[in-house]
Amino acid sequence: MGLFSTIARTTLFKMDAENAHALTISGLKVAQGSTFMPGCSNDKYPQLRTNVAGLDFPNPLGMAAGFDKNGEVPDALMKMGFGYAEIGTVTPKPQTGNPRPRIFRLIDDEAVINRLGFNNKGHGGVLDNLNARRGSGIVGVNIGANKDSDDFIRDYELGIKKFWPVADYFTANISSPNTPGLRNLQAKESLAHLLKHICDVRDELAASSDRNPPLFLKIAPDLNENEMDDIAENVLASTIDGLVISNTTLARNMLRETTQESGGLSGRPLFEISTIVLAKMRQRLGGELPIIGVGGIDSAQSAWEKIEAGANLLQLYTAMIYQGPTLVNTICSELADKLSTSGHANITALSGTKTQQWAAKSLPSGLQ
Template sequence: MLSVLTRLSQPLLLALEPETAHALTLRALEFGIYPHERGAGERALEISLWGETFPNPVGVAAGFDKDARVVDAVLGLGCGFAEVGTTTPRPQAGNPAPRVFRLARHGAVINRLGFNNGGHEAARARLARRTTEGIVGVNIGANKESPDRIADYVAGLEAFYDVARYFTVNISSPNTPGLRDLQAPEALGALLGRLMAARAARVAAGAAPRPIVVKLAPDLSDAALEATVETLVRQGVDGIAVSNTTLDRAGLTDPVAQEAGGLSGRPLFHRATVMLARVYQASGGTVPLIGIGGIDSPEAALAKMEAGATLMQLYTGLIYEGPGLIGRIKSHLAQVCRERRLTSIRELVGTRAAEWAAKTI
């Protein structure tokens, strides 16, 4: 019954203003109004990574649950992991509304939210109250007016260390002025140096080492991408997320296409997947990648893994396709494993990276 209601509600949500629809979705999830996954998952979809066993490689990207309100609902929908945030040390309202725009004809969204969230303290309290299992990562960022943005990232790692299973360092949002400058090798090295030192201090005190993932923008030039990946590998990051939203608007005909902000959804798929494959090649396949951008079908999810992703995250695809997309992706990936006689979905990772990396963006 809930799955039927979910399908019926999708057109209604799309008729509402985007932030209103998002708020209603979060409230429904908080009240448990969503189709719960039943039964054991497919063994072939399990991913062993960072000392964890992910039930499947599908997650929901940061931005959906900024304040850790619906972590268990996301997992209950059938995701193999959840990621909250982006969180900043102090609460901030973000940019003025309207700041989210749907481009329905393109299966896309433009947002210029600006890290709107309730701050570390509120999100940490919610995560600390959890009593259920499941892998939850925290996406950390910096306040817009911070005098020391690197200190904000360190504060995020410190605040959530005992309640997060991994951290994603968001230095690629286009909606905080100057934030993407942290992707430059010198600044990135300084940021990671302080984060790694903070983690090392925790480990020395007896804590488990939490993986650190860095999320990149899809608008880096080939030269900048190569230098950035070299820095990430040298610093020993545990993962790279590819990618955040894009500023590119090529080929869009929707009247709101020129709104400022980051573009997500189907038009981002090609750019983000080519970049994913290039990062896979540049890192020699030694760093696990999270594929993000334009996953709105089972076929798109498969392409991400073949291009180099070990894990993947959805968001805009769920807006247009609904939560049933999660199950459809998992069913398709499991079927591919059976057809290709694979014992693990991980055998697909990077099998077409060379082909994707050679494509033109």
């Protein structure tokens, strides 16, 4: 970490985690609007370019959902070096989310627990932000359901329709632990219904438009083998374009610190469980379906291992809280070096080379 990042981290860590986040977003908004934002190209390493689901990514590392919930700073994230940004989760109506405090740092574990509950400006406010963008990098829109919705599936439909003109891809997030009932959509029959419906909506819109943004599904890491079987069966029977694995975990048994806070755990302790689930899903789905690997990536080594386990693209969030924005370029530059020396021509060639080893591990959450 550079001197600037060390000073920035010390200052931000003295603040409540959510206030620190708000300050970071405000700073990035100012920087994004200025022509002088110091930054780096996200396309510096040609060997990191990759095509996934028909999209050309300048590098495989994206910002995960939840950092830019309202689509305010995607272009600043691209200038930071991210190959793409996933904004949201966005719900049809604006929501304030759960009572504060609701984000907690676990410093010894380099982890975070959040129980935000989809606080966001709603479809209208977020669409205005995306329409005001000046940049052109890849932005995925992560869609969800309002807490008080009486029809969760309809909320996903509304999200696809609303953001169709601007989204480069969609992620249907059915795995946040902080909206009661949402994860039930992962259960066999509900998931079949959801996938059929959202894929039909996508196909109808594509038929009457010159766009066809791919549609991904984001799942939890807290799944046993039977639940993974059911999800894989449904995914293979559908025309969904890929998976995002994974969201935060409810498990706590891998933590050094003790905490009573409820919510989803992210960061370093999530790496093992999310990577094992990724590999187990890769085995079930075969090599073709794109998977975005997310959970605990905090270095080029962990990014590398996530790709070896079967990821085609990557995302991170929590590690940036601990290591600052220079982490993005550090990971990309070291990944590029590792690719050059490893003999793998590109990310695609590396992807899945250790799926078997990862999939053979037992889940640290104790789920079977």
